[in-house]
Amino acid sequence: MNKPSVLWIEDSARFELRSLVGPLLFSGRYDFNLAEDVTSAMHLLRAKEYVGVIVDIRLPPGIDPEWRKHYRESGANKVHSQLGLKLLYWLLGKNPSIHSETPPAWIKPQNIGVFTVESQNEIQSDLDALGIEIFKQKSAGLPDTVLLDLINELLAKSKLQA
């Protein structure tokens, strides 16, 4: 039986990558994928369904011209452009004008968790608008299993809602 596929869209977790992804790979429970920019994420999400998608808010655009335009228009700065949020608004069909492609039909708010440096207060209105319930702030002192735990939580919740 195929393992559930999960996708982590994240570009800056260089130093904690081994500690965060190691437990996931070692568990052998998930088919884990990593996208490091919005273009790659879009390619991966278009290719197949993921039971869980963990998204960072601060993302670079990649090589797609439309995402690059959004990035430039907001000062070519990951913090200000918040491409992760734009990606979510596009993916969940809340703002189709963000990108000319049609978002994949399978993706629902319950497939998505947000794991970012921003505090929940800062983006709560966006999370509410998008209908996303799973959120974790990146901060000091998180356990190495935080990503695995987040995915487990996401999957448990989406099973319940299903």
Next chain:
Amino acid sequence: MLGMPYDAIATFLVFIIGVPALVIQSMDEEVRRAVMKHPWALVIRAGSPFIIALLIVFAASAIILLSASGETPAAPTPAAAAPSAAEQILTAVEKQMALAQDDQNSQNKREQVWSITIILLALLTTGASGLVLYEYGMRDRVIAGLMKPVLKHVQKDGQLDEQALTVLVELGEQSQPGEDRQMILNTLGELTQQIRGNRFYRGDSLEPLIDGLKNILVSVPPGDPKNFRTAVGILQEILMTPPASPEQRSSDLFYAIRALSELSRAALTHIEQASEIEHLVLVCTGSLQTALVFYPAATTEVSQALFEIGIAAMGKKQPLAAIAALDKLFSLVEENEPASGELVADMLGLASHFWAGGETARQYVEARLTSTKGDLEQTRRKALQAARDHCAQTMQFETADNLDKMMAGLRKI
């Protein structure tokens, strides 16, 4: 007679030739080499203002000469009765005054012509120098200039002009890792999108570009992580875009798979920061697996690429990168249940290196092998034997030896 201002004209002519010479002198060696691949473009760009300047000077000289020859000498006085002495003196004075007036007029005309000439030369020099500085003074402009003929060809028939592309790729290979190389990679990224978006694209015209991309990064260490990320992004674009039509050929896809494998292995060798390597290899292995959604026929190529990446990561003591590759192989076996052939040989071959790598790694592999037992077409013993034979035939002797050890170890369990 011409009254030519030689000093000023010579200064402008020297300037027109001197600025391009200075710009070429100040270029980085690799950029100069790339520009000199098409010397005529530079000769025309630098030489044409010089020729125009000479023509302006010749035209000015001609105007002055023509106007001097066209001047009418004073009409001789008709023969008459012998003038008196006073009249003769008066006539001579008038003549002298007329001559002086003529001289003054032609002097004024010459000055006017040369003033206009100098203004024209100044404008020409400024314009030509500015243009040379704009086109050749900055690396990104030089790259844009090199890109022009490649793009022109692509827009015409969707094919790459290999000769023009080679100049770009060679510049990328010789450029320093980091920003200089990034400019070339960004250009190749744009080119990839242009080709793939072209209505003539049939899935088989990117080989030279993919080859060039790989050569740029594999050529000289140390590697810059950002350069690698950009190259991987371009290959992802090729791998993860569904074919536009069922007739589309898949040769670009196969080249992209090979290139992704080589880039991952080059990253393991050339990049110094372990965290960057891990990140890059995780992205690459995921892209390889995802490409199979659109091109399931490439399973063997992908499994071989994952095997090569995993072995290289083991050799470089990068456990996360190695496990990422092995995990993808296990996933592929599950997705292709009942799996057989080279896919299983690659999975078992890489697993055997973990088996030989220490007790904890062995336990990990054992647990994963147990969970995939039902996914194999053959029994595990037969699959191991087939994998061992495959590795021996393809001269992967170390892997074959490790498979022997794993077979012996698993028999005891």
